[in-house]
Amino acid sequence: MIQPEVLDKLCCPSCADTPVTLGSGRRPDLVCQDCGHHYPIVEGIPDMVAPDRQPHPASYRTETLANVIAGVYDFVAPLMSMAIWRCSPLRYIDHENRALGRARSGVYLEAPVGTGLALAPVVTDDHDAIIIGVDKSWNMLLKAQKRFENLPVDVQLIRADCDHLPLKSGAVRSLQSLNGLHGFSDRAATLREFYRCLEDDGFFSGSALVRAQTDVADAFLERYERYGIYPMLRSPEFLLQEMRSSDFEQVHFETHGAVMFFSGEKTDEARSRPQLEPNARAV
Numbered sequence: 001m002i003q004p005e006v007l008d009k010l011c012c013p014s015c016a017d018t019p020v021t022l023g024s025g026r027r028p029d030l031v032c033q034d035c036g037h038h039y040p041i042v043e044g045i046p047d048m049v050a051p052d053r054q055p056h057p058a059s060y061r062t063e064t065l066a067n068v069i070a071g072v073y074d075f076v077a078p079l080m081s082m083a084i085w086r087c088s089p090l091r092y093i094d095h096e097n098r099a100l101g102r103a104r105s106g107v108y109l110e111a112p113v114g115t116g117l118a119l120a121p122v123v124t125d126d127h128d129a130i131i132i133g134v135d136k137s138w139n140m141l142l143k144a145q146k147r148f149e150n151l152p153v154d155v156q157l158i159r160a161d162c163d164h165l166p167l168k169s170g171a172v173r174s175l176q177s178l179n180g181l182h183g184f185s186d187r188a189a190t191l192r193e194f195y196r197c198l199e200d201d202g203f204f205s206g207s208a209l210v211r212a213q214t215d216v217a218d219a220f221l222e223r224y225e226r227y228g229i230y231p232m233l234r235s236p237e238f239l240l241q242e243m244r245s246s247d248f249e250q251v252h253f254e255t256h257g258a259v260m261f262f263s264g265e266k267t268d269e270a271r272s273r274p275q276l277e278p279n280a281r282a283v
């Protein structure tokens with residue numbers, strides 16, 4: 001069942017910061033105190049996709065692909081990273097470890113969490129963060145749930161859209177989005193949601209597949225985009241321009257093959273356009 005400290009951070013994805021409570025029916029669910037909508041809890045995972053949303057076709061295709069490949073993802077992803085994207089899988093672990101460390105007894109959000117491939121190796125009983133993983137794919141979530149069973153701390157998994165997160169404003173201390181931004185149909189909306197959910201001085205990091213880094217990667221990315229799996233794949237500079245609308249004070253980045261890693265912080269200061277500080281290093 002959902003821990004009280006997690007429930008306290010959740011809200012209705014449709015009603016903007018309206019709390020949810022555990023329902024009293026025979027089947028476990030979460031109930032919005034405002035609109036009254038019920039969000040079912042399936043095998044311990046709340047399904048908190050906003051009920052009034054019309055999914056973007058590209059989002060549906062990406063979700064379908066994730067469901068199809070979930071069973072082989074743990075094997076395929078590292079191979080693709082090394083052979084196609086030209087990025088060592090260990091770099092994801094390093095970034096994951098740093099982001100989790102920044103949570104410091106607060107909420108750590110992984111969005112999307114996938115199968116938990118990068119998160120599980122860095123979770124130890126030394127961490128006192130409240131760990132929440134969000135994904136749209138049921139199959140990915142079920143794989144992650146199985147992987148997290150033997151972890152020394154609980155990880156609460158939630159099915160939700162990243163551009164309508166079921167978390168209260170300012171609830172998250174550290175947010176990680178590994179290889180997520182390139183798959184979101186509305187990155188601007190997703191970045192605004194990430195910013196909203198972070199507390200002041202909260203930490204934000206992640207990675208995305210980008211173009212114009214290697215010819216082999218570009219050939220694969222062009223095929224993905226042609227079939228509408230990933231809606232917009234662009235250069236690192238293009239992605240950074242999109243981040244300028246997210247209100248993060250600074251964004252640092254580096255590239256390793258076709259993977260761009262980035263990090264930034266939310267400040268309680270101005271809404272002025274942030275100054276991006278590139279630290280690019282092509283490998």
